[in-house]
Amino acid sequence: MARKPSAQTVSREDILKAAALVFQQRGYHGTTMADIAERVGLTAGSLYHHFDGGKPNLLAAVLNEGLDVVLGKIEQIMQEPLTPSEMLRRMIEAHIVSVTENVAAGAAMVFESRTILELPDAREPFIRRRDTFERCYREVIERGIACEEFRAIDVPVFTKAMLGAHNWVSVWYHPAGRLDGAQISREMADVWLAALKRTDVR
Amino acid sequence: MARKPSAQTVSREDILKAAALVFQQRGYHGTTMADIAERVGLTAGSLYHHFDGGKPNLLAAVLNEGLDVVLGKIEQIMQEPLTPSEMLRRMIEAHIVSVTENVAAGAAMVFESRTILELPDAREPFIRRRDTFERCYREVIERGIACEEFRAIDVPVFTKAMLGAHNWVSVWYHPAGRLDGAQISREMADVWLAALKRTDVR
DNA sequence: GTCTATAAACGGATAGAC
DNA sequence: GTCTATCCGTTTATAGAC
Numbered sequence: 001m002a003r004k005p006s007a008q009t010v011s012r013e014d015i016l017k018a019a020a021l022v023f024q025q026r027g028y029h030g031t032t033m034a035d036i037a038e039r040v041g042l043t044a045g046s047l048y049h050h051f052d053g054g055k056p057n058l059l060a061a062v063l064n065e066g067l068d069v070v071l072g073k074i075e076q077i078m079q080e081p082l083t084p085s086e087m088l089r090r091m092i093e094a095h096i097v098s099v100t101e102n103v104a105a106g107a108a109m110v111f112e113s114r115t116i117l118e119l120p121d122a123r124e125p126f127i128r129r130r131d132t133f134e135r136c137y138r139e140v141i142e143r144g145i146a147c148e149e150f151r152a153i154d155v156p157v158f159t160k161a162m163l164g165a166h167n168w169v170s171v172w173y174h175p176a177g178r179l180d181g182a183q184i185s186r187e188m189a190d191v192w193l194a195a196l197k198r199t200d201v202r
Numbered sequence: 203m204a205r206k207p208s209a210q211t212v213s214r215e216d217i218l219k220a221a222a223l224v225f226q227q228r229g230y231h232g233t234t235m236a237d238i239a240e241r242v243g244l245t246a247g248s249l250y251h252h253f254d255g256g257k258p259n260l261l262a263a264v265l266n267e268g269l270d271v272v273l274g275k276i277e278q279i280m281q282e283p284l285t286p287s288e289m290l291r292r293m294i295e296a297h298i299v300s301v302t303e304n305v306a307a308g309a310a311m312v313f314e315s316r317t318i319l320e321l322p323d324a325r326e327p328f329i330r331r332r333d334t335f336e337r338c339y340r341e342v343i344e345r346g347i348a349c350e351e352f353r354a355i356d357v358p359v360f361t362k363a364m365l366g367a368h369n370w371v372s373v374w375y376h377p378a379g380r381l382d383g384a385q386i387s388r389e390m391a392d393v394w395l396a397a398l399k400r401t402d403v404r
Numbered sequence: 405g406t407c408t409a410t411a412a413a414c415g416g417a418t419a420g421a422c
Numbered sequence: 423g424t425c426t427a428t429c430c431g432t433t434t435a436t437a438g439a440c
Contacts, residue, residue, distance in 0.1 A: 027317060029231030032415060046424045054416070111313055115229065157381070157389040160374050161367040168366025179359070187359040195397040234433060248406050250435070
């Protein structure tokens with residue numbers, strides 16, 4: 001399963017991983033094609049042989065394919081027969097574990113979403129994914145309120161609070177830290193579910 | 203009180219406001235000195251006459267002086283005789299209202315903290331402020347747990363969750379939106395305090 | 405105090421040798 | 423498939439005219 005550090009051929013995934021990592025460290029505009037190429041053992045010129053569309057396309061691929069991974073998990077969870085509490089907990093875990101498993105892509109999501117919104121061709125596909133993602137969170141909260149499992153908090157603010165807290169994990173998470181992704185997701189889920197708990201029931 | 207749109211002289215504050223705004227829109231590396239100069243009605247060359255240290259110093263000033271505003275409020279609140287719940291609520295309000303009153307500086311805090319950490323001269327002073335800020339939040343939570351006003355949640359994770367959610371406000375807040383800063387801070391504070399509420403007391 | 409001109413460096417992308 | 427060389431536009435920062 002383990003591959004040689006220096007494989008003969010550079011795969012698309014190698015390039016996206018390298019791009020995400022350098023975007024995380026220096027930001028999109030602070031990153032040069034030479035930085036990314038170096039990470040996969042190439043020069044800038046050679047990189048264009050393996051990936052079309054240049055730097056803008058590289059950012060779009062990192063963000064969209066990163067979002068698709070989380071979206072796939074979340075849309076599946078939403079079709080399972082779960083209570084809103086259970087469903088929310090599973091979604092939070094899927095989200096945060098995805099972030100901690102691929103911190104570079106998560107950080108790019110946080111720091112470069114603004115950048116991709118200014119790239120005309122990449123803008124719309126990204127917005128579609130991002131809005132779908134937020135809508136999933138929002139819908140679970142609304143279901144929970146509707147069936148009176150959750151308190152009637154302000155749904156938009158609560159959803160943004162969750163998104164902010166979860167996205168921020170990619171900023172402070174370190175693989176060698178005290179907690180892993182699953183543990184962090186449990187702590188976070190406990191917080192949100194405690195905040196959503198009804199107190200007016202006898 | 204209202205000043206002419208085009209004052210004869212450009213103040214330091216005018217420049218910092220302009221820089222924060224353009225950093226928010228295009229990011230530090232995506233911003234040119236000409237962008238900032240244009241916003242205050244100058245050319246790039248003229249800007250250097252009013253502000254020393256170039257673009258790196260401009261970023262440091264925006265972030266540090268923005269943080270100092272919030273830090274000033276928060277350190278004052280921490281010296282008042284308040285219960286942890288009241289103190290936390292006041293801190294959240296100070297933080298979020300500061301963000302909504304100066305969204306550009308808030309967004310720069312979110313998006314460019316990574317950038318400033320790579321500028322050797324600006325790094326340490328910024329880290330000091332940022333850590334002080336986080337320590338204030340942490341300390342209030344710890345006090346509340348110690349006096350058994352709050353549940354014993356995981357303090358580091360809870361603190362990071364709050365920071366993420368509050369910082370993220372600068373990303374989604376719009377002045378023309380449904381809620382103003384004070385209202386958002388109330389909703390947020392309600393969420394955190396509900397999550398911190400003890401349930402084991404009879 | 406503001407401008408224009410310009411120096412010097414850098415970055416994205418391509419062409420063509422090997 | 424990878425490299426080097428290069429084109430061309432852009433950017434920071436400075437110098438000097440007005």
